[in-house]
Amino acid sequence: MFLGHYGLALGAKKLAPKVSLGTLVFASLLIDLIWPILLLLGKEEVVISPGITLVTPLDFTNYPLSHSLLAVGVWALLLGVVYFIWKRSSGAALLVGGLVLSHWLLDFLVHRPDLPLLPNDASRYGLGLWNSLSATLALEFGIFFLGLFIYWNSTHSRARIGSILLWGTTLLLTAIYLASVFGPPPPDTKMIAYAGLGQWLFVGLYYWMDRKRRSYV
């Protein structure tokens, strides 16, 4: 899943107007932000295997530290605790931790059975929505645009740049997503890791956007 993680973070801003949108996006994306680093370190593996699903050619052969349910739970707890110590708000910390966990659940819907529950578990899970292009697009764009609509409806721009950032990131993410679905498969796994690291840039853009937009509540 790609756009859906962003959509959930955008929608969550209405629930916690005091939490920066950058933090919400960071939490929602966290395990995909860690994954490319682990790929480059050789701790996790992905194989390019065109045709393995209809939507993505990526075969996630080994990613226990970023994507096993237990590891995601630990990442969620860690980020939640750090956020609580930093901001002293248990409700917001719970939401931030919940967003980290939500990533696994959204991935579970679309991935073929490749998600382990425990890091060293041989059994893998996933409902495999990636085998239907229309269902995948409906889910990704559905969550993304619903979240975007909720966010757009509950904030307003303090300066022109607030609007530019909102629509610029939306356009860019949509273009990147469509290129990944309809474009050729990536040439090698290093490229996948570098593209994955690019998501850190969006976290920065959403922190910036948050400072340029104000919540109505």
Ligand SMILES: [Zn+2]
């Ligand atoms: Zn993921």
